[in-house]
Amino acid sequence: MLGFSRRVLLGAAVLASLCSLPAASQAQQGTVLNAVLEAEPSIFDPHFTTAYVSRTFGYAVYDTLFAMDAKGAIKPQMVETYTVSDDKLTWTFTLRDGLLWHDGKPVTAADCVASIKRWMPKASLGRILSDSVASIDATDARSFTIKLKTPFGLMLDVLGRPNAPVPFMIPARLAATPGSERITEVIGSGPFKFRPDLYRPGDQVVVERFKDYKPRSEPADFLAGGKVARVDQVVFKTMPDAATAASALQTGEVDFLQFPSFDLLPVLEKNKQLQVISFGGDQTYEGYFRLNSLAKPFDDPEIRRVLWRLVDQVSVLEALGLSDKYMTKGCRSFFMCGTPYETTAGGDIGINPSIEAAKEALKKTKYAGEPIVVLQATDIDAPRISSAVLADLLSRAGFKVDLQAMDWGTVLARRAKKDGWHVFGVHASGFDLALPLTHLYVANNCADYAGWHCDERLTQKLSQFAKASDEKERKSIADDISKIVYEITPAVMWGQFAQPAAYRRSLTNLIPSSVPVFWNVEKKAD
Amino acid sequence: MFAYVARRIVATIPVMAVVALFVFSLLFISPGDPATVIAGDQATPAEVERIRHSLGLDRSFIVQFADWVWRLLHLDLGTSIFTNLPVTTLIAQRIEPTLSLMIVTLIVAVSIAVPVGVIAAWKAGTWVDRMVMAFSVFGFSVPVFVIGYVLAFVFALSLDWLPVQGYTPITQGIVPWFKGLILPSIALGCVYIALIARITRATMLEVLQQDYIRTARAKGVGQKGLLFIHALKNAAVPIVTVIGIGIALLIGGAVVTESVFAIPGLGRLTVDAILRRDYPVIQGLVLLFSFLYVIVNLAVDLVYTLVDPRIRY
Numbered sequence: 001m002l003g004f005s006r007r008v009l010l011g012a013a014v015l016a017s018l019c020s021l022p023a024a025s026q027a028q029q030g031t032v033l034n035a036v037l038e039a040e041p042s043i044f045d046p047h048f049t050t051a052y053v054s055r056t057f058g059y060a061v062y063d064t065l066f067a068m069d070a071k072g073a074i075k076p077q078m079v080e081t082y083t084v085s086d087d088k089l090t091w092t093f094t095l096r097d098g099l100l101w102h103d104g105k106p107v108t109a110a111d112c113v114a115s116i117k118r119w120m121p122k123a124s125l126g127r128i129l130s131d132s133v134a135s136i137d138a139t140d141a142r143s144f145t146i147k148l149k150t151p152f153g154l155m156l157d158v159l160g161r162p163n164a165p166v167p168f169m170i171p172a173r174l175a176a177t178p179g180s181e182r183i184t185e186v187i188g189s190g191p192f193k194f195r196p197d198l199y200r201p202g203d204q205v206v207v208e209r210f211k212d213y214k215p216r217s218e219p220a221d222f223l224a225g226g227k228v229a230r231v232d233q234v235v236f237k238t239m240p241d242a243a244t245a246a247s248a249l250q251t252g253e254v255d256f257l258q259f260p261s262f263d264l265l266p267v268l269e270k271n272k273q274l275q276v277i278s279f280g281g282d283q284t285y286e287g288y289f290r291l292n293s294l295a296k297p298f299d300d301p302e303i304r305r306v307l308w309r310l311v312d313q314v315s316v317l318e319a320l321g322l323s324d325k326y327m328t329k330g331c332r333s334f335f336m337c338g339t340p341y342e343t344t345a346g347g348d349i350g351i352n353p354s355i356e357a358a359k360e361a362l363k364k365t366k367y368a369g370e371p372i373v374v375l376q377a378t379d380i381d382a383p384r385i386s387s388a389v390l391a392d393l394l395s396r397a398g399f400k401v402d403l404q405a406m407d408w409g410t411v412l413a414r415r416a417k418k419d420g421w422h423v424f425g426v427h428a429s430g431f432d433l434a435l436p437l438t439h440l441y442v443a444n445n446c447a448d449y450a451g452w453h454c455d456e457r458l459t460q461k462l463s464q465f466a467k468a469s470d471e472k473e474r475k476s477i478a479d480d481i482s483k484i485v486y487e488i489t490p491a492v493m494w495g496q497f498a499q500p501a502a503y504r505r506s507l508t509n510l511i512p513s514s515v516p517v518f519w520n521v522e523k524k525a526d
Numbered sequence: 527m528f529a530y531v532a533r534r535i536v537a538t539i540p541v542m543a544v545v546a547l548f549v550f551s552l553l554f555i556s557p558g559d560p561a562t563v564i565a566g567d568q569a570t571p572a573e574v575e576r577i578r579h580s581l582g583l584d585r586s587f588i589v590q591f592a593d594w595v596w597r598l599l600h601l602d603l604g605t606s607i608f609t610n611l612p613v614t615t616l617i618a619q620r621i622e623p624t625l626s627l628m629i630v631t632l633i634v635a636v637s638i639a640v641p642v643g644v645i646a647a648w649k650a651g652t653w654v655d656r657m658v659m660a661f662s663v664f665g666f667s668v669p670v671f672v673i674g675y676v677l678a679f680v681f682a683l684s685l686d687w688l689p690v691q692g693y694t695p696i697t698q699g700i701v702p703w704f705k706g707l708i709l710p711s712i713a714l715g716c717v718y719i720a721l722i723a724r725i726t727r728a729t730m731l732e733v734l735q736q737d738y739i740r741t742a743r744a745k746g747v748g749q750k751g752l753l754f755i756h757a758l759k760n761a762a763v764p765i766v767t768v769i770g771i772g773i774a775l776l777i778g779g780a781v782v783t784e785s786v787f788a789i790p791g792l793g794r795l796t797v798d799a800i801l802r803r804d805y806p807v808i809q810g811l812v813l814l815f816s817f818l819y820v821i822v823n824l825a826v827d828l829v830y831t832l833v834d835p836r837i838r839y
Contacts, residue, residue: 040798042608042609043564043608048564049564049565049566049569050565050566050567050569051566122573164566178580179576180576180577180579180580181580182610184610200619200790201606201608201609201611201616201619201795202616202620202790202794202795202798203693203790237692237788238788238790239691239788240785240788240794240797240798241785241786241788243675243786244678244690244691244786244787244788245691245788247678247679247682247683247690247691248690248691248692248788250683251682251683251686251689251690253689253690253691253692379801406557407558407801408563408801409557409558409559409562409563409801409802409803410557410558412558412562412563412567413557413558413559413562414557416562416571416574426567428567440567444570447570448570448571448572449570449571
């Protein structure tokens with residue numbers, strides 16, 4: 001055996017080698033807000049992905065030309081003034097003076113033009129805008145124009161809505177990166193700047209207050225208004241385990257938790273040191289069962305419509321462990337309830353669903369006992385539970401069911417194929433679903449998008465919606481769209497619900513937002 | 527001895543080659559790819575295809591494998607598809623927490639399990655022995671994450687003695703480093719303690735029946751010396767074997783423990799990489815783990831020569 005002195009030397013050598021590894025997190029200073037988001041932010045290119053967590057990161061680090069306020073109105077953000085020509089074909093935007101990138105260089109109109117051009121083909125709203133655009137050009141250092149082929153009434157919505165990917169502005173040199181590749185630096189003009197030296201994949205992403213950020217003079221109002229950073233650093237910590245994250249919030253190791261697990265919400269609500277906030281309208285989520293319109297027997301719309309008689313929109317929410325106050329019960333609006341385009345037009349088929357009603361409806365169809373393949377993503381709660389509930393409901397209604405469990409990555413791969421599946425459970429943000437042009441299961445009409453629903457009437461209505469001149473006209477068209485989608489049934493709602501956030505009461509002036517934002521918030525001692 | 531060690535190290539090369547081919551093939555045929563995960567739920571197939579092309583994932587199996595092997599021969603494990611960082615950088619960032627957890631767990635487990643196993647054998651048939659065996663069953667039966675949750679609830683959430691989660695690098699202080707590892711290493715160590723204690727007890731029971739133990743006792747050797755010098759040394763070979771095999775348990779258990787306690791180690795890196803289909807990271811980690819396991823086996827074989835002078839290579 002080794003002598004004692006040799007053992008001591010060996011131990012010291014191991015310790016010394018461990019000590020030589022670079023330290024992490026040593027440069028945190030000032031007020032630090034620790035937040036746990038829905039997932040780890042790992043893709044920092046704001047135009048590259050539709051992932052919601054990348055959007056959250058984007059709002060910290062980047063800025064937008066326009067932004068949405070708490071009432072849903074679109075307000076100027078980076079833009080100081082804008083004008084529209086009398087023929088509505090030329091929009092001219094002038095940036096606020098003094099805007100700087102995180103590398104100290106001034107934000108110019110050319111940067112914005114390059115950013116918009118890079119973003120447009122990547123976003124559904126951007127593609128819609130692109131169809132109407134004739135040219136986008138910088139006219140001077142702070143001004144640029146968008147010239148249109150036809151009037152486009154949704155210009156500000158397109159530039160200001162928080163639909164992922166958001167039209168965040170980046171320097172032109174980075175916007176020159178092809179859309180199929182990611183930018184190599186994270187340089188924005190937002191209230192926080194990224195600290196690449198403190199980035200630890202799988203552990204933390206750190207952003208710190210950008211001292212040269214020039215906020216608007218108005219008070220903060222959801223994503224609009226003055227974005228004043230009142231904490232020095234925000235650390236996005238990665239905590240994959242929901243129970244651990246909830247415990248860490250209770251002990252004060254983290255300050256903010258975006259998605260506490262539903263079953264732990266009662267525990268957090270009872271804790272006097274914590275605050276649980278909920279949301280409404282388009283800040284909630286809607287769950288859907290997306291149907292494959294090409295796979296027999298769901299190629300028959302009559303059989304698809306049976307699901308309106310079956311899915312009650314409460315079973316899944318209860319199975320998820322939600323309490324009543326976080327549910328929007330019985331919402332039959334395809335564009336969600338409490339939203340600008342809420343409508344139940346065509347939705348009478350969904351009144352009073354039941355197993356018996358579904359059985360009766362199924363008997364009247366040509367269903368011949370084909371197995372219905374339900375894809376169940378087991379690593380995310382909402383898809384996992386919703387798919388399990390649907391499998392049970394389908395089975396009780398008389399369908400033959402094949403429930404297949406897999407992870408979300410495999411669901412994405414399986415659903416890309418036109419056969420081999422019939423339905424999967426999923427949920428999405430109200431920002432996407434509340435607007436017909438961005439509703440995944442409406443707007444992707446006749447597109448190569450999993451589900452492949454196609455109806456020419458819908459194509460026309462969506463086009464009319466995009467070109468409508470005012471809100472009243474858009475609402476009327478939304479009613480027409482609702483009737484068509486209830487008829488063709490590209491998807492069926494399983495429930496509208498809020499995903500509350502929780503935070504410590506030492507945080508004050510937190511902006512209530514389903515897209516977490518960390519300007520305006522202050523952190524006091526516990 | 528040197529020749530033996532050299533032969534064993536050279537023998538890892540064909541092992542690694544087989545592992546490399548197996549892992550690469552398995553990933554290639556498994557459903558899903560990182561392009562769909564990166565693009566997000568709302569992306570069109572055209573966008574996914576663009577990303578797939580930019581990542582080189584649309585190339586044939588042979589081309590991708592040859593490219594990877596060529597890089598491997600230059601000690602380049604590639605770049606993470608998700609983070610755009612070199613795989614070696616990710617491993618270097620994450621290896622300290624995992625090594626710390628494994629070493630602390632190993633020390634805690636062996637320090638507890640071996641004396642407990644020895645005492646259980648000495649007091650075979652008594653309540654002490656039964657308590658040890660009961661704990662052994664408990665340690666095998668209760669999942670690591672359940673023990674972890676209970677420990678976190680009691681010692682972190684209720685008593686506020688220790689942190690719930692996270693890892694503090696040793697460079698930021700040995701006390702915070704150790705405090706952050708206490709609960710995870712106890713959670714992870716329970717099954718390890720159960721295993722080693724049981725094997726120690728069984729082996730010691732056999733050794734304590736031997737003639738030389740009776741002789742030592744007759745010669746007046748004290749109980750402590752009898753157990754821990756004469757008996758334990760002779761029982762050490764199977765115990766060392768189990769400790770070596772148990773390191774594989776630790777690697778697997780570290781995955782769960784790191785997730786429960788939010789420790790940014792190799793275990794979590796593995797899980798995240800698998801869920802995201804981050805192929806270069808998965809391939810790099812599997813090669814690393816297989817190499818580590820080969821080295822651990824070699825180390826166990828070498829330790830035999832220390833505990834039993836009759837064993838020579």
